[in-house]
Amino acid sequence: MTKKLFAFDVDGTLLDHKYNEVPASALDTIEHLKKQGHVVGVATGRNQSQFQKALNPEDFDFVIYVNGGYLEIDGKKVYDIQFSQKQKNHLCDLFDDLDLKYGITTEHHLYSPHPMADNVQRIIKAYRVITPERKSDLRTLPVYQFSLYEGENALEVVSELEKNYSVHSLGEFAYDITIPKINKGIMLKEVAKIFNIDMKDTIAFGDGDNDRDLLKEAGIGIAMGNAVESAKKAADKLTTPSYENGVYNGVKELGYI
Missing domain, CATH: 3.30.1240.10 (Hypothetical Protein, Haloacid Dehalogenase-like Hydrolase; Chain: A; domain 2)
Incomplete structure (x- = not known):
């Protein structure tokens, strides 16, 4: 099986705002993908401290913070792009x-x-x-x-x-x-280069307006059932809402579960 790179948004994708929790099915899916040898990470609008209130960064191979403002791989900062x-x-x-x-x-x-x-x-x-x-x-x-x-x-x-x-x-x-030309999609390209994975082998999940570029740039972009219209238009596929096991269902439909 070809190694894939999975990037998940947090709010409204991994973190369900209806029940304010990360569904067990989403956590199990992440663990399953990692055991299969895929690269699994997060692309969020949150900064580090906000992210840690929802998930543990050590559970991921990479984390794109603040909509592409900075990137950590295996807990080490790789990119840091601040306003002048x-x-x-x-x-x-x-x-x-x-x-x-x-x-x-x-x-x-x-x-x-x-x-x-x-x-x-x-x-x-x-x-x-x-x-x-x-x-x-x-x-x-x-x-x-x-x-x-x-x-x-x-x-x-x-x-x-x-x-x-x-x-x-x-x-x-x-x-x-x-910052101009800084977004989740651009940073996804950088992550793919670092892990030596072709962009056609990247898969992204998102729901918000700030996920448009992420979904467009990924080889396969999957919008959650609860996504805003701009995210749905940018995506290739649509899964169920985050609170209806959307991450699990989306990955399963692709054949990785």
């Missing part, structure tokens, strides 16, 4: 001038000048992650990702941001902003 000082100044000035709620992600922490804002708390509740620490000046920190906690009122700003950054919707009330 100029980019940080630009975004902080823009959001401050327009009085928009925002925050940033570092390797281990989340920070925001306004952590208790309504949309920030909506994200905390939806994804069950930690509340950002309050910090007024974010320019001095090592930033992997900005988050804009706004809805339709910020569509014009988002449209402008998309000209210079990678922007992913988190639903009706927030956006993730990463």
